[in-house]
Amino acid sequence: MFAPYLLDGWLAATLVALAAGCAGFFVVARRETFAAHALPMAAFPGAAAASLLGVAQVYGLIVAAGFGTMLLLWLKRRQRNDTATALALVSLLGLGALFLSLSGRYAAAVYALLFGQVFGLGPGDVLPAMVLAVLVPLVLLGAFRPLLLSALSPELASRGGMHGTVSNAVFLLVLALTSAFALPVTGALLVFSLMTGPAAAACLLARAPGTAMALSVGLALALIWAALALSYLTGWPAGFFTGVLAAVLYLLARMWRRARQAR
Amino acid sequence: MMLGGILASAPVREALLIGGAAAVMSGVIGVFTVLRGQAFAGHALADVSSAGGALALLLGISPMLGFFGLGLLGACGLGAQKRGDADLASGILLGAGLGLTALLLHFAASLRNVSGAAVSVMFGSLFSAPPGEGSMVLAGAVAGMLVLAVISRPLLLASLDAELAALRGLPVRLLAAMFLVLLALAVTLSAISVGAILSTALLIGPPATALRLTRRPWTAMALAAGIGLACCWGGVVLAYASYDWTPGRVWPVSFFIVALVFSAYAAASWRRA
Numbered sequence: 001m002f003a004p005y006l007l008d009g010w011l012a013a014t015l016v017a018l019a020a021g022c023a024g025f026f027v028v029a030r031r032e033t034f035a036a037h038a039l040p041m042a043a044f045p046g047a048a049a050a051s052l053l054g055v056a057q058v059y060g061l062i063v064a065a066g067f068g069t070m071l072l073l074w075l076k077r078r079q080r081n082d083t084a085t086a087l088a089l090v091s092l093l094g095l096g097a098l099f100l101s102l103s104g105r106y107a108a109a110v111y112a113l114l115f116g117q118v119f120g121l122g123p124g125d126v127l128p129a130m131v132l133a134v135l136v137p138l139v140l141l142g143a144f145r146p147l148l149l150s151a152l153s154p155e156l157a158s159r160g161g162m163h164g165t166v167s168n169a170v171f172l173l174v175l176a177l178t179s180a181f182a183l184p185v186t187g188a189l190l191v192f193s194l195m196t197g198p199a200a201a202a203c204l205l206a207r208a209p210g211t212a213m214a215l216s217v218g219l220a221l222a223l224i225w226a227a228l229a230l231s232y233l234t235g236w237p238a239g240f241f242t243g244v245l246a247a248v249l250y251l252l253a254r255m256w257r258r259a260r261q262a263r
Numbered sequence: 264m265m266l267g268g269i270l271a272s273a274p275v276r277e278a279l280l281i282g283g284a285a286a287v288m289s290g291v292i293g294v295f296t297v298l299r300g301q302a303f304a305g306h307a308l309a310d311v312s313s314a315g316g317a318l319a320l321l322l323g324i325s326p327m328l329g330f331f332g333l334g335l336l337g338a339c340g341l342g343a344q345k346r347g348d349a350d351l352a353s354g355i356l357l358g359a360g361l362g363l364t365a366l367l368l369h370f371a372a373s374l375r376n377v378s379g380a381a382v383s384v385m386f387g388s389l390f391s392a393p394p395g396e397g398s399m400v401l402a403g404a405v406a407g408m409l410v411l412a413v414i415s416r417p418l419l420l421a422s423l424d425a426e427l428a429a430l431r432g433l434p435v436r437l438l439a440a441m442f443l444v445l446l447a448l449a450v451t452l453s454a455i456s457v458g459a460i461l462s463t464a465l466l467i468g469p470p471a472t473a474l475r476l477t478r479r480p481w482t483a484m485a486l487a488a489g490i491g492l493a494c495c496w497g498g499v500v501l502a503y504a505s506y507d508w509t510p511g512r513v514w515p516v517s518f519f520i521v522a523l524v525f526s527a528y529a530a531a532s533w534r535r536a
Contacts, residue, residue: 033354034303078532082302083471087528089306090464094521097386097461101515111372111381115365189310189460190365193358200351237369243362250355 006232009121009185013224015133016182017194021220022137023178024199025213026147026171034082035072035172036195038089040179040188042068044096047113047183052103058128061183065176068092073169115239116187118228125184132181139174147171148209185224190239197246198223201253219249269503278389278499278516280397284404285452286465286491291411291484292449293470293491295442298480299422304341304443306463307353309450311337311360313459316384317367320377326392327399330454333360334447342443364459387458387517389499400452407448414441419480456495457517465491468524475531494523 027036046064050057071091075084100109112120140147146167182191198219199212206212227241269275296305312334319329337360344352364384371380383391411418421428421438429435453462473486498520505514 028351031350033350034306037306037354037357079471080297080300082300083297083467086302086306086463086467087471087525090461090468090521091525093386093461094464094518094525097515097521098518101512101518102509110385111368114381114385115361115368187365189361190358192354193362196351196354197358200355237365239365240362240369243358243360243365247355247359247362 006119008123008126009118010228012121012125012129013118013185013228014221015126015129016185016191017220017224018133018217019136019178020182020191020194021198021217022140022213023175024195024197024220025202025209025216026140027175027195028199028203028216029148029209030171032171032175033196034085036175036179037192038072038085038092039065039068039172039176040183040191041089041092041096042176043180043183043188044093044113045099046180048096048099048103048109051109052099058181061180062177064092065180066173069169069172069176072172112187113183114187114189115237116183116185116190118185118238119232121184128181129185132178136174136178139170143167143170144209186242187239190242193243193246194220194224197249201249204250204253204257223249269500274390274392275499275503277392277397279496281392281400281452282389282456282495282499282520283492284400285449285456286469286495287488288404288407289449289453289462289465290469290473290487290489290491291408292445293466293468294473294480294484294487295418295422296446296466297470297474298419299442301446302463302467303350304353305446305450305466307341307357307360308334308337308443308447309454309459309462309466310357310364311340312447312450312454313384314360314363314367316454316459317364317371317380320380320384321367321371321375323375325396325399326455327396327403327451330451330459331403331447334451335444338443338447342440383458385458385460386515387454387456387461389456389516390502390513392455396455400455403448404452407445410441411445414438418442423480457520461517461521464521464524465495468521468528469494472524472528472531475528476534490527491524494520494527497523 027033042064043061046060047057049064050060068088072085072088075088079087179188179191182194186194199216202212202216202219206215223242223245227238227245230241231238296302312330315329315331315333316326318333319326337356340356341353368380368384371377417428417433418438421433421435425435449466450462453465457464469487469491470483472490473483476486477483498516501519502514502516
């Protein structure tokens, strides 16, 4: 399980889970679940365009993350939240389908982009994950109070100086970048499970924001490690275990919460 | 000449039939979905139903049965949750569904050697529907529209103002449950046309466009069905024509449909602004 050629995968997955656990806490606190599902789809046109132009995938992903964030913000200005997010999601995916089909690697690339290929990772994938694991917690911790404040009380936040739209844009950009870097590990679809499952469970288990965030990171790490180990042992895709274990984690947390309230 | 060529091809006729039925059904159901603020629920159902599409490939049964079966299971999951954290619970359910899809697609590729399974389930395979699928889709759409016609008036009131509907003695919870079943059906039809994760385009795009153009719900439903139909058929025609643009390679029909849906929405917003 820990053979040398698999170590890069383990390392990258660990770093990605660190960032996803942090970002996920704010996704849950700010109730941006749907956005967290839609923004990773930006990776689709990004990765496909990069392979079409022959540049490294990372650059395509970063540009697409910015593009996806702008598209979402533009749509949100003129439409209620969930409808705008749905429109952004399908436009990004449709564009990705076109680029992939034109690049001629349609069938082979789609499964890996959607569901990840963690044991196919090489040393080149560790560095981007390292950058992510340092940058995301730094930005989020730096903006901890304004981000949380604007989530709990938008009016108070705008009076306090930090503009609501600015903090929202920064947050969405961080979310898009996190999912872009997580793409090789979990795929575009299941980075969402890694973000929301542990964070939702943590917010049920702990009241104080700081504790909940730390717990969210810890649970995300446990989740990705368990998913990788089970995937290695069974030969089944890691994405299956990520999605299902995230749901199990959330259900267990809810049961624990209910049992405590009943007492 | 080109139009005659299009209609002479049996797969294209089937595609026009399936896409058209899906677009009309999704357009009408979608207006309710947007009014009820359930776009995320609709998308979650689509993601869960993708596991059914993968299962159908694995077992070799009709995709419609697969998508709808899992879609119904997803609807039960969504219906069981409480009001408060609906988005979060939908999201967790969606993740579990997608995880299952990953596993089933993995089996479909390794056990049955189905190539391109991920593409056809997630991004649709309108031109390669199995024989007989068209009539099943049409039957499903007609049945769904009939049920909707019966409950549409109370459902509209419950969607616009649930409290008033409850005061008038309407069975709001039953209506919500029936709506979820109809939503699962609409998502199924769209998933067969443009793929599971793109089905949201037909469900939300044309209704959002229509609701920008008119405030009256009934007009919006007719308009959304029309816009959806135009986008779907336009997409099929463009995909057919694209064979001549890049010799030997057809651009994905789902891309054209989504592009047309998005253009219609952008044009409607432009007009209003």
